[in-house]
Amino acid sequence: MTRTTVRIAMNGVTGRMGHHQHLVRSLLALRAQGGLDLGDGTVIWPEPVLVGRSEHKVRALAERHGLEHWSDNLDAVLADDTIAVYFDAQITAARTDAVKKAIAAGKHVYVEKPTATDLAGALELARLADAAGVKHGVVQDKLFLPGLRKLRRLVDGGFFGRILSVRGEFGYWVFEGDWQQAQRPSWNYRTEDGGGIAADMFPHWEYVLHELFGPVRSVQARVTTHIPHRWDESGTPYEATADDAAYGIFELDGGIIAQINSSWAVRVHRDELVEFQVDGTEGSAVAGLRRCRAQHRAGTPKPVWNPDIPDNTAAGSFREQWQEVPDNADFDNAFKVQWELFLRHVVRDEPWRWDLLAGARGVQLAELGLRSSKEGRRLPVPELTR
Structure with a gap:
């Protein structure tokens, strides 16, 4: 069995949705089942790196779930070459700038919706991600x-x-x-x-x-x-x-x-x-x-x-x-199912259509x-x- 580790910067997971649905019920649930088995002897192992503006909150969340990696410095996390994916579940007003930074750092991006506060901002994210050649997705749970x-x-x-x-x-x-x-x-x-x-x-x-x-x-x-x-x-x-x-x-x-x-x-x-x-x-x-x-x-x-x-x-x-x-x-958690598809897209380049342009349609x-x-x-x- 070959284990492929995917390190994921998770920004905004001290909030209700980011914590319960994306961290606990998706990525931690995948780890609890031994990772995402691709069926050919390969397992994707998601490794969350928690990010937040409040050092106290993000550290407490990491300790609560036994996670070793966390930070209140987004720029430092994005500068880490071992981080492959940036996930954003912040309030909408804070999302655009953070996602731009992640794209500029060459990270694949997966974000909650709405992707931006206006259509111009949403389209800019889609075009920047395409130009950077990174994979990108929007939660459509x-x-x-x-x-x-x-x-x-x-x-x-x-x-x-x-x-x-x-x-x-x-x-x-x-x-x-x-x-x-x-x-x-x-x-x-x-x-x-x-x-x-x-x-x-x-x-x-x-x-x-x-x-x-x-x-x-x-x-x-x-x-x-x-x-x-x-x-x-x-x-x-x-x-x-x-x-x-x-x-x-x-x-x-x-x-x-x-x-x-x-x-x-x-x-x-x-x-x-x-x-x-x-x-x-x-x-x-x-x-x-x-x-x-x-x-x-x-x-x-x-x-x-x-x-x-x-x-x-x-x-x-x-x-x-x-x-x-x-x-x-058997129907698994909706957020977890889409996370599995996105991770397969990142690791294996499997088909994926819920990208930032699809997110822009919603905006x-x-x-x-x-x-x-x-x-x-x-x-x-x-x-x-x-």
Whole structure:
């Protein structure tokens, strides 16, 4: 057995997402299983080097997980020739400059989304990475969730016939921070720090729609700040300058219409925190994080509007008339699955399509969504090229 060590500078892993999903549930999970077995006697062994601005926090995190290598000096880490990959999970406003430094240092880069605060910055990163000849990738984790992987199976199998529409609901109530602590960091609600739900979630919706149903060709959106006053991590009140809800209509290739509501000011009355309903001429499906249920044309009930009697009492509730789509596979953590693919891309040059240009498409959609809301009109989404 040959072990190939890949040293990875991980910046921003003292934050919730970077710590739990990328460090613990991805790279440390890979180490716990003995590395990434390529199936030919070669094992990729990821070696995290933790990076952060706070010496105390990054050192404590390294000690907590028994990791030997950490630093609060990004420049020194990037100057280390043994570091092959730079990963960034910082706040968006800090990401662009750090990724530029990593590209200039010749590191392969793998970053959280959004890749930049604006389209110009996102495209610049993609072009710099191409010019430097480094491999580059963007986290697009929702593609690897069990629910969406089962939905993809239905799409690829032709289950829907001609797809007509997609309806998405995402969100939950994020506490204001006064009487209960907020579940999200306060920077998410400040535009000046790169916050806002459109900037955060429209990049997700772009790659979900693009990969499963087709490119987005136009967007019409309305964003708003439902909760204007919040309290930060220290209990200090502040004004929320960023949007906490975004309502979007997207037109895709083939005339497919997608409607997706995103909100941090909504109470959940659905089975999962995000759900997509896809309707087609031959069938429909509802997919969430883990589950996917489908209803074929032949099994579709025939409701008749009559508000004077309970709906569908003879055949049971409408929900009961949908069929569960089986797993038919073991689904690993979505972030870990994409990390495995990126490491294989770095070591073996295996195919990879979720690059910084794909990340720029997400930034573009968010930027156009915000502009659409401001101008009150539908906007075309130009195709990006290298």
